Amino acid sequence: MTVGELDREICAGPWVGPGGEPGAVAPPVFQTSLFTKPTFGEFVRQQAAEHENFVYSRGTNPTVAFLERQLALLERGEAAKCFGSGMGAIGAVLGGLLRSGDHVLFVNNVYGPTLELARHLERFGVEHTVVTDPHADLEEHLRDNTALVYVESPGTMLMRVVDLRALTALARGRGIRTAIDNTWATPLFQKPLELGVDLVIHSLTKYVGGHSDVTGGAVIGSAELLREVFYRGHQLFGAVMSAMEASLVLRGLRTLPVRMERHQANALRVVEHLQRQDAVAAVHHPYADPGPGDALVRSQLTGFSGLLSLELGGGTFATVERFVDALRVFRIGVSWGGYESLVSSPVRADNADRLRADGLSTGLVRLSVGLEGADAQLDDLDRALALL
Known part of the structure; x- marks a missing residue:
């Protein structure tokens, strides 16, 4: 089992972005908190669509945006959003997309702090169920108010594998979104979006960063879903990845x-x-x-x-x-x-x-x-x- 040549090419992709010399070997670090605009009209226009414009680095930053494009390509997604930690990414999905009265089904052995966050969300009316058996019949655990099926595969501690095609087919048939923590496999060894999963989550602190000197997280999926994650889970919660952190993750991504x-x-x-x-x-x-x-x-x-x-x-x-x-x-x-x-x-x-x-x-x-x-x-x- 080996890494595909397309993935190698994406990992080593050249910098292409605003303000950067196209021939630059390493992406520049845009260490700035904000971006000024030539006119007030242009400022208003760009601020209205901050998910795709550089206005304030709490939202988007060229260095971070380049990393997001690389991650989206690797996972075969339309868009990605980076965060200051893996839990920042998980919190943006659970806290940003769920509302009072919703139910989440967690499948397989799931990262402990993720379940701690789920227990915390109970005080806001978000229910959850945990099914640790990766081969369980999930249909009996779904409810009328189930809004998300969240899975790790391979899972935490026991590294057991869940049938993602079956899980996503079941959820999609009920109109339920799915999310997976894909940190164990990395984007190189597993492509959950191609198996029907709606959102892929990574702790970039682990293999992608690869040098134990940076924390980070990412969420990858469709442009529509990532827009929702951006405005509800990233902008409001503020678990921002800085340009310097993004440059370290990009360095790790190359190898x-x-x-x-x-x-x-x-x-x-x-x-x-x-x-x-x-x-x-x-x-x-x-x-x-x-x-x-x-x-x-x-x-x-x-x-x-x-x-x-x-x-x-x-x-x-x-x-x-x-x-x-x-x-x-x-x-x-x-x-x-x-x-x-x-x-x-x-x-x-x-x-x-x-x-x-x-x-x-x-x-x-x-x-x-x-x-x-x-x-x-x-x-x-x-x-x-x-x-x-």
Whole structure:
């Protein structure tokens, strides 16, 4: 599974934009808060359509707009909007498009803060249901007031895959919008819009930025829907991406195809190795479960990223702590998608019952396989596993 040549071309696309020399190798950073106009009439005209004009950088900025065009092309969407973080993008969709009386159906294991936001929105009359089983019959969970089906695939922690064609066909037949967090796969390895999804969300902090030095988010979809996201979820909530942040994400975007192929190569070696270890009860990654030969995996994913999880046999907090603390190449920290390998776990000394209720193992450990090289990563894992 490889990155398509068209995607490589888009990632490395030349700068084309207002005020920038067409031959510039790197896009200029428009570090300005506002843009003056020659006449008041022109100011009024452009302000009336601020989603497509440069008036104030809280709305649009040439550097950010160039990144948005690249992301839209990669995801095969008509338009994109960037935000100051992945949660800024998620908040713009949930807070900007939903209203009191609406219901949201969350499918698969969804990023924890997303569900925290959903619980917060309950006080404003927005209801929600969570279905963690990726193969569940979703029709029985839809309501007359369901306005959005929100999915992660592959999902958080267990990286399970949802049939996006079936999900979107069901939702579309009921006039319900769909949104997906596509951060795990990146725009290179999965194209949800081509599978019928209405809105694609990314945390650009992860693989797209790729260097653990910038936070960002994006929403991609039709021009009509993105106009709604812009005015209701971006302008009013103010989770703005700055021009400098956009330039860092653009830098990461240029090397995304090369980095993702290396993340994939390292991760698949780690997955195969962990599957052979007696101390590991299970490995969660689409390459391992259900496997690369699975028809659904092959029909939706053209490649595999480096985020996976494993279950330590007889897992307890003490076991997880001993394993994590013994790692050296895998450093302890949140987030993922950068050069460095990272390890984290949802396991705590007092949350075993909560984990089981959420369908998670009490020995669950998440690994972000970085770019240091599989040999070093495997040696590190073996050293930690030997202590169990």
